[in-house]
Every structure is written in structure tokens, then in C-alpha cells.
Amino acid sequence: xxxxxxxxxxxxxxxxxxxxxxxxxxxxxxxxxxxxxxxxxxxxxxxxxxxxxxxxxxxxxxxxxxxxxxxxxxxxxxxxxxxxxxxxxxxxxxxxxxxxxxxxxxxxxxxxxxxxxxxxxxxxxxxxxxxxxxxxxxxxxxxxxxxxxxxxxxxxxxxxxxxxxxxxxxxxxxxxxxxxxxxxxxxxxxxxxxxxxxxxxxxxxxxxxxxxxxxxxxxxxxxxxxxxxxxxxxxxxxxxxxxxxxxxxxxxxxxxxxxxxxxxxxxxxxxxx
Amino acid sequence: xxxxxxxxxxxxxxxxxxxxxxxxxxxxxxxxxxxxxxxxxxxxxxxxxxxxxxxxxxxxxxxxxxxxxxxxxxxxxxxxxxxxxxxxxxxxxxxxxxxxxxxxxxxxxxxxxxxxxxxxxxxxxxxxxxxxxxxxxxxxxxxxxxxxxxxxxxxxxxxxxxxxxx
Amino acid sequence: xxxxxxxxxxxxxxxxxxxxxxxxxxxxxxxxxxxxxxxxxxxxxxxxxxxxxxxxxxxxxxxxxxxxxxxxxxxxxxxxxxxxxxxxxxxxxxxxxxxxxxxxxxxxxxxxxxxxxxxxxxxxxx
Numbered sequence: 284x285x286x287x288x289x290x291x292x293x294x295x296x297x298x299x300x301x302x303x304x305x306x307x308x309x310x311x312x313x314x315x316x317x318x319x320x321x322x323x324x325x326x327x328x329x330x331x332x333x334x335x336x337x338x339x340x341x342x343x344x345x346x347x348x349x350x351x352x353x354x355x356x357x358x359x360x361x362x363x364x365x366x367x368x369x370x371x372x373x374x375x376x377x378x379x380x381x382x383x384x385x386x387x388x389x390x391x392x393x394x395x396x397x398x399x400x401x402x403x404x405x406x407x408x409x410x411x412x413x414x415x416x417x418x419x420x421x422x423x424x425x426x427x428x429x430x431x432x433x434x435x436x437x438x439x440x441x442x443x444x445x446x447x448x449x450x451x452x453x454x455x456x457x458x459x460x461x462x463x464x465x466x467x468x469x470x471x472x473x474x475x476x477x478x479x480x481x482x483x484x485x486x487x488x489x490x491x492x493x494x495x496x497x498x499x500x501x502x503x504x505x506x507x508x509x510x511x512x513x514x515x516x517x518x519x520x521x522x523x524x525x526x527x528x529x530x531x532x533x534x535x536x537x538x539x540x541x542x543x544x545x546x547x548x549x550x551x552x553x554x555x556x
Numbered sequence: 557x558x559x560x561x562x563x564x565x566x567x568x569x570x571x572x573x574x575x576x577x578x579x580x581x582x583x584x585x586x587x588x589x590x591x592x593x594x595x596x597x598x599x600x601x602x603x604x605x606x607x608x609x610x611x612x613x614x615x616x617x618x619x620x621x622x623x624x625x626x627x628x629x630x631x632x633x634x635x636x637x638x639x640x641x642x643x644x645x646x647x648x649x650x651x652x653x654x655x656x657x658x659x660x661x662x663x664x665x666x667x668x669x670x671x672x673x674x675x676x677x678x679x680x681x682x683x684x685x686x687x688x689x690x691x692x693x694x695x696x697x698x699x700x701x702x703x704x705x706x707x708x709x710x711x712x713x714x715x716x717x718x719x720x721x722x
Numbered sequence: 723x724x725x726x727x728x729x730x731x732x733x734x735x736x737x738x739x740x741x742x743x744x745x746x747x748x749x750x751x752x753x754x755x756x757x758x759x760x761x762x763x764x765x766x767x768x769x770x771x772x773x774x775x776x777x778x779x780x781x782x783x784x785x786x787x788x789x790x791x792x793x794x795x796x797x798x799x800x801x802x803x804x805x806x807x808x809x810x811x812x813x814x815x816x817x818x819x820x821x822x823x824x825x826x827x828x829x830x831x832x833x834x835x836x837x838x839x840x841x842x843x844x845x846x847x848x
Contacts, residue, residue: 316598316599319599320601323601359835361839364838364839440586440590441587441590441672441807441825441827442590442593442594442827442828442829442832444825445824445825445828445829445832445835446831446832446835447832447835447836447838447839449822449839450812450815450816450820450821450822450823451816453812453823454809454812454813454816457809458809459675459808459809461583461586461676462583462586462587462590462672462675462676590827591827594827594828594829594832595737595826595827641733644733644737645733645736645737646737646740657732657733660731660732660733661731661733663731664731664733664734667731667776667805668805668826668827670805671776671804671805671806671807671826672805672807674806674808675806675807675808680808680810680811683776683805683806685730685776685777685778
């Protein structure tokens with residue numbers, strides 16, 4: 284099951300070039316596990332054969348599917364819990380108090396994967412804000428076009444709804460659709476999904492009141508991280524909030540943020556000027 | 557879907573749709589694949605190919621009881637049922653398996669498959685407790701077989717309508 | 723923490739029990755709802771019960787209702803762990819008093835996610 288060094292370096296170069304994501308040596312097992320289903324789908328005997336095919340005939344579809352398989356994560360609903368409870372108890376009330384009645388809050392889920400994060404935000408809004416579905420607009424972006432399609436469809440497998448989605452939320456906001464579960468239309472209407480590479484120039488969007496940039500910076504090298512954080516800052520309202528992954532921080536990367544304790548978690552706010 | 561079923565029921569409320577119409581192959585495969593990936597192992601795939609008939613066939617089955625009455629039977633070689641049980645229990649921690657262990661583990665697998673399929677039906681139904689053995693009850697006339705290969709061995713899921721039994 | 727795993731399948735009791743022991747739970751098992759009630763009546767009331775739905779003698783839904791009818795067992799957290807996966811069945815279980823609902827098949831991570839929703843695993847502090 285071990286991946287040859289040449290295969291690994293080909294794959295990590297490819298992924299780095301296409302997404303700026305760094306696959307450090309030692310991640311061979313990850314490459315193997317993520318690419319095996321892809322190899323089987325492509326009719327290859329194993330990962331090595333798939334890599335060989337991509338190396339000899341580097342067509343767009345194959346290289347893109349390799350990059351996508353290695354840059355998407357299995358995600359939970361309400362991942363890490365606290366950022367989402369703080370969103371409902373602190374962040375939404377403060378922002379709504381500061382905005383004129385009727386103005387929508389804009390939220391960006393910047394690595395939205397298959398949609399668990401934007402729909403969790405939508406559930407929090409609909410559970411905590413009266414008329415929440417008309418007061419919050421969520422922009423969901425992901426590197427992977429496949430993930431963007433999945434977010435738009437709003438359909439999740441049984442295994443996916445089993446991951447951290449509270450049962451009362453499942454019955455309130457989802458219905459069964461064959462072997463899958465479908466998010467309620469009211470939540471889907473809150474979410475607009477599109478493809479975006481965080482390392483490349485951003486389209487005109489925002490300004491955002493809240494940005495979720497969770498568990499994605501870890502994949503980038505330091506200069507790219509700095510660049511992303513700086514550009515995210517320019518897309519935010521001055522009193523906006525940034526949420527990073529539990530193991531991530533702006534400290535030592537980009538000085539333009541103030542870290543604020545929020546319950547048991549923390550968030551970042553842009554420093555004026 | 558619900559309306560279809562109503563149209564397809566006779567006056568006494570029995571369903572006249574066939575097993576294959578109620579439970580499309582694609583959905584059955586989706587249910588089974590999820591079960592394999594989560595209970596048997598992250599890298600355990602059910603490959604949609606026909607395999608060789610097992611030398612010592614062994615089956616586990618559950619009944620679904622509602623407007624539609626049917627039975628779901630999983631059949632594979634007895635050694636495959638043992639391997640599946642071993643995986644279900646966590647391969648590295650299992651010592652010798654007793655016949656009881658295999659019947660219990662393989663039966664639970666049928667129970668989970670049956671539960672997943674029952675949820676695809678348009679009307680509320682009940683699941684019977686799983687049974688295990690070399691000789692499952694005869695399949696209904698509309699039986700359809702979903703064949704797969706797991707670790708090179710055949711695993712069949714057979715679904716059919718079964719008449720009321722008195 | 724003390725957990726009671728109620729399922730008629732020994733394999734399933736072993737799987738659920740194994741994950742809970744790894745998290746530091748003391749695990750007791752019961753093969754059906756009535757056996758589980760006997761454990762409670764003997765005074766061994768767990769913090770958490772993981773309850774299968776379809777079981778001989780007494781099913782999981784009846785067990786949940788019986789637990790909810792007795793104020794002495796009010797502090798117990800009840801989680802259905804079952805292959806029943808229709809929307810309506812989950813609603814029924816929650817209405818009867820189950821706190822959470824885990825659908826079979828599940829991965830160990832999914833069970834741990836549910837426990838953390840219930841505040842029943844130590845929260846990892848970054």
C-alpha cells in the first residue's frame with residue numbers, strides 16, 4: 284500500500300501548483316486513501332496506475348479530479364460546536380443591533396466543502412433570529428466545482444447527516460429524498476454557492492459581516508496565508524467577525540486582526556486603519 | 557411517490573408494485589455501500605459485478621411489513637459471512653468466532669440493510685427481527701437480485717414481495 | 723461516567739460498548755428494553771443509555787417512554803442507536819423523550835460527535 288516517492292512528489296507538485304496547498308512528506312497515506320476510490324472509478328488497478336496515467340496524459344479532468352480528491356475533507360455539522368453557538372448568542376444579536384432594520388447580514392463560508400458549514404450557519408440563523416431566513420445571506424465558496432454542485436443540491440447521505448447534526452435540527456430542517464436527506468427550501472434559499480480559489484484574485488463580493496475561514500489556511504504556505512488574510516480583511520465590514528479553525532490563528536501571520544475571546548472559543552476582528 | 561402507491565394498492569390496501577419498482581437497484585446499492593464503508597471498513601467496497609455462486613451458501617434475512625410486504629435476503633459463502641462479522645467487530649480485536657457470533661453479526665448486517673431499505677418505502681412499515689441460516693424461505697415471484705463482489709467473493713442481496721402468511 | 727448499551731445484537735453491543743469504553747465509560751449491557759429496566763430498577767442508573775429500537779420482549783421506544791415516566795430517572799440521557807431512519811420515526815423517538823438519535827450504520831466518529839453534542843465527552847481545548 285505504500286506510494287512510491289516519485290508518485291507522491293508528482294501528486295504533491297500537481298496539488299501545489301493547482302491549489303497552493305502543500306502536501307508535506309509523510310502524507311503518503313492520505314494520498315493513497317483519497318486517490319484509491321478515484322483510481323477504482325477510473326478503472327485503474329491502484330493509485331500508482333492512476334498517477335502514471337495522469338503523468339503520461341495530463342488531461343484536465345483527471346488532474347482536476349486528483350486535486351479535488353486531495354483538497355476536500357469530510358466535514359461535520361456544527362464542527363467544534365462553539366463558533367456556531369457563539370454566532371447565535373453573541374455575533375448575530377450584536378450585528379443586528381448595529382444594522383438598520385431590514386438590512387441583510389452577509390456571511391461568507393470560504394471553504395464550504397459539501398455544504399455542512401453554510402447550512403449550519405443557515406440553521407443557526409433560522410433558529411436564533413426571528414424571520415432569520417430573510418435577514419441573512421450566505422455566500423458559500425469552495426475550490427472544488429463538485430463540492431459547489433453538492434452544496435447547491437443540498438442533499439446529504441445518511442452517513443453525512445449522522446456527523447454532528449443534532450436530531451431535532453435534522454427533523455426540523457431536512458426531509459428524506461430516497462436514500463438521502465434534503466435541506467429545506469428555506470435554508471437553501473439563504474445560500475449561494477460558487478467556485479473560488481482562495482489563492483487567486485477574488486470576484487467583486489461582500490462586504491461581509493462574518494467570515495468563516497475554517498480549517499483551510501493550514502493547507503497554504505505562509506506567504507499565501509498572509510495574502511489571503513489581508514484580502515479577506517478588505518472584504519469585511521469594520522465591525523465584522525472572522526472565525527478560523529480551532530487550531531488556526533492570525534497571530535504571527537497577519538497583524539491586521541484583533542483576537543477576541545468568545546465563550547470557550549475565539550474570533551478575530553479587523554483592526555481599524 | 558405516495559400517490560403512486562395509493563394508485564397501486566388494491567381495495568384491501570395491499571400494494572401491487574413489484575419489489576424492483578419500490579426499491580430501485582441504485583438506491584439499494586447506495587444503502588449497502590454506506591453500510592459497508594461505515595461498518596465493514598473505510599476501504600471496503602461492494603463492487604457491482606457478478607461473482608461465482610458460493611460453495612456453502614449462508615443467508616441472513618429480515619421481513620418488511622407494511623402496505624408492501626417483502627423480504628430482504630443477503631446470501632454469501634459461510635466463510636464470507638464469517639469475514640464480514642470479523643470486520644463488523646473490528647478485525648484486529650476478534651479472536652475465534654463462534655457460530656453464534658457469526659449468526660448474530662451477519663443477522664445484524666441484514667437488519668441494518670433492511671432498515672435502510674424500509675426507509676426508502678413511501679409508506680411507514682415495520683421490520684421483523686433478523687433470521688440466519690443456510691436455507692432462507694422461498695423468494696417471492698418478483699424477486700430481483702443485486703449482485704456484488706466483496707474481497708473477490710460474491711454477496712447477493714435478494715429482494716422480493718412475499719404473500720401474507722397465516 | 724456510566725453507560726448502558728441496549729441492543730439485541732451482541733455484535734452491536736460490542737461495537738457501541740467498545741467505542742464508549744475507549745472514551746472512558748464504564749459500560750453495562752442489556753439485550754432488550756425489559757432487561758434494561760431491570761438494571762435501572764436494581765439501582766444502576768447510567769448517565770447515558772444507547773437504545774436500539776427493534777428488540778424482542780420490549781422495544782426501544784417503549785423503554786424510552788418507561789424511563790421518561792419515572793422521575794427518578796430524569797437525569798439519564800437517552801440516545802436511540804437504530805436502523806430506523808424515517809423522518810417520522812425520529813420525530814416519534816424525540817417526542818417520546820429521546821435526546822439524540824444515531825442512525826445505523828455509523829462510524830465511531832459519528833457516535834463521538836453525538837456524545838459531544840450531548841456534552842458527554844470532555845471537550846478538547848485547543
